[in-house]
Structure formats: C-alpha cells, structure tokens
Amino acid sequence: MSESVNVLLVEDDAVIRRTVGLMLERYGYTVASAEDGLAGLELFRAGGHDLLLLDVMLPGLDGIGLCRRVRETSLVPILMMSARGDSLDVVGGLEAGADDYVVKPVESPVLVARIRALLRRATFTRAEPAVDGQSVLTFGDLTLDTDGLEARVAGEPVVLTPTELRLLLEFAAHPGTVLERQRLLRDVWDYGWDGDSRVVDLCVQRLRKKIGAERIETVRGFGYKLVR
Structure with a gap:
C-alpha cells in the first residue's frame, strides 16, 4: 500500500481484537483499537480514521449505537462484524448506517477484500457522466450532479454515504433498467464473489428515505430500477 490507511477497530474480545489488529497491520494498515463502544466513540472523535470496523455486541454502547453516533457527523466507511449473522444483527447494522458487514469468524483475505472495496468506494473522486455525456441528470424532483457528486431533492442537498452515492450513480447510469441484486453487489459493492x-x-431502503420511495421501483423476483 502506497499510503497508510488508519482503521479504528472496536472489539470487546481481546483475542479477536489482537488477532484482527495484527492481521490488518501485516496488510499494511495502521490500527487503533478499543474494547467498548464508548472508548471507540472517544477515539473516533479524536479523528484521523479512514475506516471503522465495529463489533455488534459491545459493552456500554453497542456497535449499532456507536454506528448511529458516528453517522451523526461523519460519512466514514463502516464495516460491522457480527458473531451471529442473523437478520436482526444485519438489518440493525445496515439501518444504523453501516456500509457492509461480515460474520465472525472471517477469513483474512475476505475481511481485507471487504475493507479494500469500502475504501475504493469512499475515495473515488469523479464519476463518468451517466447519460449521453450529461453531468447533471434530472429524475422528477431529484437532480444528480455526476461531476460534483451531489444529489438534490426539490433543490435541497441530500447527504449520502459513499455506498449510497455509488448505488444512486449506478441507477442513474441505467434509468428505467431493472438492475439485479447480484449485479449491484458486483458493480457497487465490488464483490468478486456471491454476496x-x-x-x-x-x-x-435507506436511499429511498432520502430521495423518495417512489423514485426506486421494486421489480419482484428481479431487482430494482430508477424511475424517470
């Protein structure tokens, strides 16, 4: 890696915290760690982190609560870790604003691949014009500036996480076209495997709340499409 990437790891299990921290350092990441949610929040507020890796089950302030607190002020990429991987943990983490999740125990190459994908999404600076070279696209009261990477609804700016922005750009690049979930996992989440x-x-769901539920249509059994 040409530049240091600072990861904040919040994990209450000392063995997992040390194992994951050492593994990430071997891949070239700089790791700061905390054993509970409140300590993790304090470290986050000190600044300088490029990605957060949060366990769901934490003492004091749990990972979902910590994720919500972070999202009040920051769009930093967040990867949740769950020991169970059931719907409650997954839905809770993603609805709180996490960008992705992994189920523990997770193999090192998989975890690093997920982190790299999140960082790529967070650091892209310019999108290709979505339609016929246009940089500002309009879909009803939604406008999307693909050069400035800015979305507005009825003239008001919409705050999107990097993942939400990439998802919207993918829809805008194919308006009216049904995009299958696996295609979105490949092109937006950058997964090279079945996610x-x-x-x-x-x-x-999060994107609909921000740009209007009617703007993204569900095509049952297939996927989603952006409505003009």
Whole structure:
C-alpha cells in the first residue's frame, strides 16, 4: 500500500481484537483499537480514521449505537462484524448506517477484500457522466450532479454515504433498467464473489428515505430500477 490507511477497530474480545489488529497491520494498515463502544466513540472523535470496523455486541454502547453516533457527523466507511449473522444483527447494522458487514469468524483475505472495496468506494473522486455525456441528470424532483457528486431533492442537498452515492450513480447510469441484486453487489459493492443481497435491499431502503420511495421501483423476483 502506497499510503497508510488508519482503521479504528472496536472489539470487546481481546483475542479477536489482537488477532484482527495484527492481521490488518501485516496488510499494511495502521490500527487503533478499543474494547467498548464508548472508548471507540472517544477515539473516533479524536479523528484521523479512514475506516471503522465495529463489533455488534459491545459493552456500554453497542456497535449499532456507536454506528448511529458516528453517522451523526461523519460519512466514514463502516464495516460491522457480527458473531451471529442473523437478520436482526444485519438489518440493525445496515439501518444504523453501516456500509457492509461480515460474520465472525472471517477469513483474512475476505475481511481485507471487504475493507479494500469500502475504501475504493469512499475515495473515488469523479464519476463518468451517466447519460449521453450529461453531468447533471434530472429524475422528477431529484437532480444528480455526476461531476460534483451531489444529489438534490426539490433543490435541497441530500447527504449520502459513499455506498449510497455509488448505488444512486449506478441507477442513474441505467434509468428505467431493472438492475439485479447480484449485479449491484458486483458493480457497487465490488464483490468478486456471491454476496448477501440483504446489503442491497437495506441500502435501497435507506436511499429511498432520502430521495423518495417512489423514485426506486421494486421489480419482484428481479431487482430494482430508477424511475424517470
């Protein structure tokens, strides 16, 4: 890695915290760690972190609560870790604003691949014009500036996480076209393997709340499309 990437790891299990921290350092990441949610929040507020890796089950302030607190002020990429991987943990983490999740125990190459994908989404600076070279696209009261990477609804700016922005750009690049969940996992989440489509569904739900539920249509059994 040409530049240091600072990861904040919040994990209450000392063995997992040390194991994951050492593994990430071997891949070239700089790791700061905390054993509970309140300590993690304090470290986050000190600044300088490029990505947060949060366990769901934390003492004091749990990972979902910590994620919500972070999202009040920051769009930093957040990857949740769950020991169970059931719907409650997954839905809770993603609805709180997390960008992705992994189920523990997770193999090192998978965890690093997820982190790299999140960082790529967070650091892209310019999108290709979505339609016929246009940089500002209009869909009803939604406007999307693909050069400035800014969305507005009825003239008011909409705050989107990097993942939500990439998802919206993908829809805008194919207006009226049904995009399957696995295609979105490949093109937006940058997964080179079969991912969990719940990530897509929850991110679509969050995006709908911000740009209008009627703007993204569900095509049952297939996927989603952006309505002009």
